[in-house]
Amino acid sequence: MKQPHGFITEQQRWQAVEQRDALADGTFVFAVKTTGIFCRPSCRARRPLRENTAFYDTPKAAQNAGFRACKRCQPDKLAPELQRVARIEEACRIIEASDSPLTLDELAGQVAMSSFHFHRLFKRVTGLTPNGWQKAHRARRLREALAGGKEVTQAIFDAGFQSGSAFYHQADETLGMTASQYRQGGARAHVQFVVGSCLLGEFLVAESERGICAILLGENAEALIDELESEFPRSQLTPGNEAFASRVAQVVSFVESPTAEFTLPLDIRGTAFQQQVWQALRAIPPGVTVSYSELAERIGKPAAVRAVAGACAANTLAVAIPCHRVIRSDGGLSGYRWGVERKRQLLENETRRQGE
Ligand SMILES: [Zn+2]
Numbered sequence: 430m431k432q433p434h435g436f437i438t439e440q441q442r443w444q445a446v447e448q449r450d451a452l453a454d455g456t457f458v459f460a461v462k463t464t465g466i467f468c469r470p471s472c473r474a475r476r477p478l479r480e481n482t483a484f485y486d487t488p489k490a491a492q493n494a495g496f497r498a499c500k501r502c503q504p505d506k507l508a509p510e511l512q513r514v515a516r517i518e519e520a521c522r523i524i525e526a527s528d529s530p531l532t533l534d535e536l537a538g539q540v541a542m543s544s545f546h547f548h549r550l551f552k553r554v555t556g557l558t559p560n561g562w563q564k565a566h567r568a569r570r571l572r573e574a575l576a577g578g579k580e581v582t583q584a585i586f587d588a589g590f591q592s593g594s595a596f597y598h599q600a601d602e603t604l605g606m607t608a609s610q611y612r613q614g615g616a617r618a619h620v621q622f623v624v625g626s627c628l629l630g631e632f633l634v635a636e637s638e639r640g641i642c643a644i645l646l647g648e649n650a651e652a653l654i655d656e657l658e659s660e661f662p663r664s665q666l667t668p669g670n671e672a673f674a675s676r677v678a679q680v681v682s683f684v685e686s687p688t689a690e691f692t693l694p695l696d697i698r699g700t701a702f703q704q705q706v707w708q709a710l711r712a713i714p715p716g717v718t719v720s721y722s723e724l725a726e727r728i729g730k731p732a733a734v735r736a737v738a739g740a741c742a743a744n745t746l747a748v749a750i751p752c753h754r755v756i757r758s759d760g761g762l763s764g765y766r767w768g769v770e771r772k773r774q775l776l777e778n779e780t781r782r783q784g785e
Pocket of ligand 1: 467468469472473474499500501502503
């Protein structure tokens with residue numbers, strides 16, 4: 430298995446240089462004492478002798494030691510892939526700074542890319558289309574403004590939405606309730622819930638007007654209700670009615686045996702980043718595991734491993750958003766919001782069913 434940060438010792442680094450390992454690019458540079466030039470590990474230039482080679486953690490350190498950057502591999506510049514990613518990041522900043530929605534052509538033009546390539550790369554880096562990202566960003570701004578106590582119409586305007594009734598509809602969609610309701614502090618106005626036992630212990634399933642908003646697992650019902658209250662402090666929580674109880678049965682059978690697609694509507698809310706992580710999680714099939722760094726790579730943010738772990742921990746929809754399928758790079762189970770033992774059990778069940 431490939432270690433993400435396995436270019437630490439001189440021996441590992443020399444091996445990477447010998448193999449022109451592009452994965453090592455950006456983790457260190459090597460300098461050649463006889464030519465006074467430094468390169469990235471993947472440089473196509475001829476390999477120096479081992480005894481003429483020195484390693485530096487950063488291009489800056491090599492420069493400080495008196496070496497010049499190779500013209501061929503340009504180790505003092507971002508790698509080509511990162512340069513492209515940097516342009517997408519720039520586009521995200523442009524969206525954030527803009528008071529009104531931007532078209533695809535406008536955005537692509539601002540970062541000097543064709544609309545076609547921009548759209549494709551944007552999707553690959555952020556997991557969302559430029560339009561989807563703009564929507565998520567506006568929704569976040571709106572949530573922040575409303576939480577800060579702004580007047581509804583002003584908050585809508587400040588968030589970069591166009592005025593008019595079309596907007597109210599859209600805001601309702603992104604907030605999961607009317608803007609006025611949100612401002613009054615109801616993250617979800619009304620949440621009904623059911624507690625019970627299943628193969629994994631006690632469970633709590635909760636539903637808002639929009640869909641299933643929490644699936645919690647634990648040892649006792651009281652603790653689960655406490656957890657629900659702290660997740661939705663502003664919602665009115667009530668015991669579920671009969672119709673809901675039948676949907677809960679569906680949820681529980683899914684939790685116990687997550688083979689098929691989860692078909693009930695989910696009420697998923699979080700930051701644009703969390704949503705991205707959760708969507709990536711939902712794409713992991715039963716019986717398959719990934720590491721936190723793999724997941725970070727899948728959403729195009731390989732450096733955001735810790736933030737990805739945070740988004741996994743913030744998940745309130747056990748199994749429906751399968752954060753239990755994320756494990757440490759060394760195969761260790763690491764943490765699980767609802768207990769490592771439960772995580773082990775979930776993974777074992779899934780592996781066993783794969784074998785059947
Ligand atoms: Zn070079």
